[in-house]
Amino acid sequence: MAPGGVKTKVLIVGGVAGGASCAARARRISEAAEIILFDKGGFVSFANCGLPYRVSDVIADDKSLILASPELFKNRFNIEVRIQSEVLSVDATRKFVRVRNLVTGNEYDESYDALVLAPGAAPLRPPIPGLDSPGVFALRTIPDSQYIRSWIAEHNVKTAIVVGGGFIGLEMTENFVHMGIKVVLIEGLKQVMAPLDAEMLPRVHERIQERGVELCLGDIVSRIEQQPDEGLVVETKGGKRFDAQIVILGIGVRPVTELAKSAGIELGARGGIRIDDRCRTSDPNIWAVGDACETKDIITGEFAVLPLAGPANRQGRIAADNIMGRSSSFRGVQATAICGLFDMTVACTGANEKTLQRLNMRYDKVHLSPGHHVGYLPGAKPMDLKVLYDPHDGKLLGAQCVGEEGVDKRIDIISTAIQKGGTVFDLEEAELCYAPQFGAAKDPCNMAGMIAANSIRGDAPLAHWNLDSYMNSFLLDVREPAEFERGHVEGAINISLTRLREAMESEIPAGQPILVYCAVGQRGYYATRALRLSGFNARNFSGGFRAYTNYKKAGLLAPAQ
Structure with missing residues (x-):
């Protein structure tokens, strides 16, 4: 590459995670490039993940959310940022975009050598009567958080309805409770946090309710009615009616693809812009990054729309590399995510069991509930950890964890192992810090x-409460x-377990499968080993009685149990 880098004109549409990182990376590679970033909002490079905490004043100032201003982009990187500038269309043949200045109304064309689309995603707005009523909000931008804060202050809000139990819905629920606002949380699925399997969530549901939130699962909003006093009534398909002074929509997002359509760019089956591993679209002069x-x-090989900041930032860097002549590729995503809620942490990486079953992929799993540190030191907090893997070679497929402490550390470890093609045998041998x-x-x-390794080797094969019926087996509880x-x-x-060996001769049938469980799996493992070494066909229920309780609450027990 020549000194100073490639002389090219790069236009970037969208200035949050993917677009901002692309602009900055492009400048770090080339001083010669002309880089212009457009955003139709009034802010660029802001932390939208922090918006729920701004609503409640946990984050005390909008400025704390702004990572880089237009002035900083200009002074530090010589990047021109045009805020309140909406890119209306793309002429891919002539390599021009049409731009409207939202302050003056003036429209103009801007040429490009390379165009990067980073328009992000927009909140889903299903055709629900009353959805446009005053007091109904989605939260995606800093102005959104300002409108919500103003509404709460002006109407002395004491009651709220949050629609959707994903990241935004849960974070808004927690922040409303922090503000002393009574919350009803409505979720169409029978669980919050759809990326996790249902048996991982009963304790999360209980914690939500313990904090005074009314949890309405398995129901969807059918109507929102405006009341004369500016209050709102939300009606569900199941016939429930809830009063509130504010409604927050957190039911998901859709990729913003209008510009891609105007450019004739290929979209994927899920409605997002299809890109290759260089973040290039079907047009050789147009790249796309982020939530769109x-x-x-x-893990699955499927294409997905994944609105997460980490992948968006990486895509921005990779698009900039390739535009500027460096060969760089995006390896794909594995959906590593985390959410904090009422002193609990919920995190996941890779595929969940629902997806593996849907795709008919080979898998096995382990459930365990260890403390986040050693039990002899006061303050150990239990976590529920689930790891999915290929039972033939032990390759890691996914993991989920729920607890109060240490959750992020374990999911990050397993996420990194998955990225490197790791196996349960690698986890078995992983050297991790310990005090x-x-x-x-x-x-x-x-x-x-x-x-998992013990199960693969046949030392202690596992059984699972949602997959294995024990009707024709001898079900053995080895607790006290x-x-x-x-x-x-x-x-x-x-x-x-303390009297298992003396009972083997007379109390345990030799010709029948033995299914063993204890509290969380450890004593069941000891019993399974002893039984198998004594000639019995024994398997251990992964996760023990704690896992059984979670599966039962989630309605997932295998037939005939």
Whole structure:
């Protein structure tokens, strides 16, 4: 590359994560390039993930959300930023865009050598009567948060309805509660946080309700009625009616693709802009990055629209590299995500079980509920960890974790392992930092790897509450009698681990499959090993009675249980 880099004219439409990172990266590669960034809003490079916390004043100032101003782009990077400038259309043949200055109304054409589309995604607005009523808001931009704050102050809001149990819906629910506002959370699925499997969420649902939120699952909004006092009534398809002074829509987003359509660019089956691994569209002079794009899932091979800041930033860098003559490729996505809610953390990476079943992909799984650090040190908090893997070679396929502490660390470890094509055997051998206040000598990630590896090797094969019926098996509860009395699986026989060996000769049938469980899986593992070494056909229920309880609450138990 010549000194100073490629002399080219780059136009970027959209100035948040993907667009802003593309502009800055392009300048770092080429001092000769002319770079112009357009955004129809009044802000660029702002942290929209922080908006719910701005509504509640946890983040005290809009300026804290702005990572870079137009002035900073100009002074630091020599990048021209044109805010309140809407790109109306693309003439891909002539390589021009049509721009309207939203302040003056003036329209003009701007030429390009390379065009980057980073328009993001827009909140879904289904055809619900009353959706445009005053007091009904979506949250996507800094002005959105300002309007919501003003409405709350002007109307002395004490009651709110949040529609949608995804990231924005949950974060807005938590922040409303922080503000002393009574919340009803309506979610069309029977669970919040759709990327997780249902058995991972019962304790999250309980925590939401413990904090005073009315949780309405498996129901959808059918109508919103404006009241004479400016209040709102939300009616659901199930016939419920809720009063509120404000409604927040968090039911998802759609890719913004109008410009791509005007340019004749190919869209994917899910409605996003189709890009290759160089972030180039079907037009060789146009690239696209961020929430408007469809990208390949590295686990399933499917194309997906994934509105997350991390992939958008990486795509922005990769598009800039390729525009400026460097060969750089985007490896795809694995949907690593996290959400904090009422002192709990919910996180995931890779494929969930629902997806693997839908695609008929081969998999097995482990459930475990370790403390986030060693039990002998006060303050250990339990987490529920689920790891999915290929039972033939142990390749990691996905993971989910829910808890109060240490969740992000474990999902980040497994996410990195997935990125490198890792297996449960790699988790088994992973060398991770350990001191009593941070983890254990056998970290939860190590334990997950060991459990899965033991199952693959045949040392302690696993059973699963949602997949394995125990009707024709001997169901063995190896907890202590007092634990059994407090709650057990119907039909189970209680023989504690401490007296298992003496019971093998007379109390356990030799010719029948033995399905073992304990509280969370560890004693079940010990019992399974002892039984198998003594000639019994034994398997251990992954996650023990705790997992059984979660599956039962989620309505996922296998037939005949």
